[in-house]
Each structure stands twice: as structure tokens, then as C-alpha cells.
Amino acid sequence: MLCQNCRTRDAGIHLKHIVNGEAGEIHLCAQCAATLGYSDIFSGFPLDPFHLTAASVQMKTLGSRQQRCEVCGFTFDDIARTLSPGCPNCYRVFRSKIAPAIVKLHGRTVFKGTPPDNGAADSAPPSPPKTETNAEKAAALREEMREAVEREDFERAGELRDEIRRLQKEEE
């Protein structure tokens, strides 16, 4: 496949993106990706073109599983879209995804300052909602459903859909 920007080099980078709810795909060569700014999807989270493919795959799987921050409801896609975490707890939920950006910014990821004087080392996120287990179950089932659809096992997918609905009703 040719790069859709220069139409001369091979497209080595394939990006899936969602803008205002509409999904699209971009195919670029490494040079064009760099010049068009796709090597820096969001400020503070710089990625080089070589890692971009892996990152987009990672973000795609994340998106489908819809791992959400239990405090503010942000997904990692939301963080990428708004260029910042939605609440302090997002750092805990998406720790490993945010870590590369922190290394890039600070050159290190370890806190060395004075902790707050409340005795405890970490402040716990206040009372996570008790529906968390249901939400987790539903997320796992959704992933399973997606796989079922992919292998065209629609019967199983239907069962899973009903199960997810049941869980969601229970939550309400």
C-alpha cells in the first residue's frame, strides 16, 4: 500500500482514529507521519513513528475493552483526545500507558519529593463504586463478544449480548 500523503513510498504506518464518533484510517510512510505530526499524537505523550503501529494497536484493543477510570469514567482514548487525564485517579488506572510520556518529559519516573504529611504513603481513591465487579465482568464479556463476532459465531455473541444487558440492568 502506498502512503496516502506522498503516494511514492510504502505506507508502513496504519492509524485508526475516531474523530467526533466517526472512525477512519490513515496510511502513511514514516517520513510523512513525522512531517504531518503523527509522531506526536498528543503533547506530552510523544511516540516515534516506529512505535506508532504498536501504540495504535494497543490503543485499539484498549478502546474495545473500554477500560475506564472508576472516578471520572475516562478511557485512555479520552486522555489521548483531550490531551490530559480526566482526574488524578486516571494516573493510577492508566499508569503503564502514561509512564512513557513521563519518562520523556522528566527523564525519570520516580517521585523523590516530600510526601503529604497524612501518615499514609498513598491516598486511596475514595470509595470505588461497588458496581465495579459488574462493570469489569461486562467489559470482559464485551471483549469475548467481539471475538465471537469476529469468528462469526453469532449465536454465542447473542448470548453474550444478553448477559451484558442483564449485568447492566442489575447495575441500574
Place this chain on the structure above:
Amino acid sequence: MMGAWYWFEDAENADPIALFSIARRIRNIDGLPFPVRLKPDEKDALNRRIAAALSQFDGSLTATSMRLLYPYQTAALAERFTVSPGFAAATEGTALITSENEDLSIMLGDEDHVRLQAVAPGLQPEAALQRTAPYDAFLNRTFRFAFDSKLGYLNRSPANIGTGMRASVVLHLPALSRAGALPALSSAVASLGLSIKGAYGDGLSVKGDLYRISNKLTMGISEEEAVGNLKSMCLQLATKERRTAETLAADIRLRDRIQRASSVLAGAVLLTTNEALELLSLIRFGALYGQCDFDLSAVNMLLITVQPANINCLVGARLSASERDELRAKLVRKKLFPAEDAQKE
């Protein structure tokens, strides 16, 4: 305004090179979305809760909803470094809590829930940092700041996590500036995890030869180390400034410019901000090297108060540019040439 006493009117601690030091602690309350994701009324409610708690802790503090201020008042707060330019530009859901002389300011509801700031005259970033400590501890006890043992304080921008501490010092570097030595020094500054930029405006242009040196890193470094690096860099720059100044001071063209600056300040009927800052920088240099006689603390104060919004504050109204220029010239005469000024009146 002239009756009030601001931190920058402190005449005792005037330093030849370091005008003042600022330290800021950036904090967010755990379990709440960052302000940008709160509705204006939710932000107002949170700001009110924080302000109410703080007034119990320290009754001398004053709280203001930024919405209630005129634009020139907000701009004046940024000009005198009481709030950051970003905070001054925010339009809704922000509140400001200050001490009487504005050496302590607590910015609420901008990018982060809480930004605690203190200013100290001269080269004292550690004193400024210390000033905010009791308020930081109190607010943490009351609201529980978001903290993680590995990532430190969890703030909106990943650039501000870790200690969430930003310290800076404003230096007057007329000699290094004239010698064109600063671009070469900026890499040395960067190697210590610091940055240097113009103290006024957007930081891109330099006015009055005033530079702001700040720490950039907040991870893998303690507050004390960061402040220590900042201080030692400022001391190095001060030494270089003095050395360069000693060679420059003999230059007859510079001596001429200093004397001219002094005459213009004494006689001008209209003074723009940029001209005033440029001339004040020259006479400050002259005063340090025995070429003219001015009170350093008066010059330091003018370097802040000649800015446009602070001139508006003198009369409590938004003036036209030429009205401001006239008032600025009067203010400068009154502060630098009190005897001549009294004769004229």
C-alpha cells in the same frame, strides 16, 4: 492602591541582582475530576468550600471570585506576579485567595484545583516555598490531595506531577543582556533542569533586562534539590553578571545612556511601559555601580508598578494609553525624585 502595602514594597531585602523568588505548589483533590471537567457552578461550589476552610485556618486571608474583578484588575494581579498569566486569562470558575500584602496567593479552579504560591524578596526561593507549607498541609488534611508514592502529586499536566513544585527567581541582568551572553548560558541553565526566559509578558521578549529562571523537572528530584539547583544557578549568573558589569561600567557610551535615562525619567511628561522599563533598567544598573544615586527598592517597586494595568489600578479605572503614560511619568517622578517633584506641585 498606594495606601496598601505590597510584598514588593519591602525596602529592607532589596538584592542587587535577584528581585524576588516565587514558589508554587500544584495540588488536586483526590476523587474529583480536574477543573476543566467540572461545570462552572461545580467549580464555584468547590472554590467556596476551599475558601471557607482556609478562612477558618487563617482569618487574615481574603477570597475573591475572579469573575467579580474588572479585566484590568485581573491583569494587574498577573503583572505583579500574584497570579500566573494563565490564571488571569481563565474566564469562569476561578477564585483567588490572598494574604494582605499578596505575598501568598492561592489560585483555585484553573488547570488544577489548587495552586499555592508565595513570593519572597531577593534570592529566597526556599523561604517562598516554606511560606506555603502550612497551607499545603492544612488543605491536604481537610481535602486529601491526590498522591501516589511512585508518581507523587497527581496533577493535570504530566509535566507537573511528582513534587508539583515550581520555583523561580526573577533576576535583573543588564550587563549579561547587553553583552549578548545569555543565549550561550541557557544550555548551562538547561543542564540543571532549569529554564530561562523573559520575566514579563509571554516570556519570549525581554523587557527591562528582567529574566525568570525556573525549575522544569518535578520527578526524580526533591523540592530541596530543585530549589538548591535553582539557587546555585542564580548565584552563578549573579557572579557572571557582576564580572561583566565591571568591564561594561567603564564604557563611556553606557555611562552616557545611564545619565540620559536619569534625565528622561526626571523630566518626561509621557512614558510608555516599554520605555519606562528600559530606562529603569539603565538607572538600576547605574545605581549599582555608583554612576547615579537611586534607592534600589524604589526602582524595584517601579519595575512592577509601571505596567499598564497597575497604572489603571492607581485611579481604579481603565485609562487610555496616553492617560496612562502621563500617570506613569508622574509616578516615576514621585518615587525617584521626591524633592523635585514636591517643588513642582
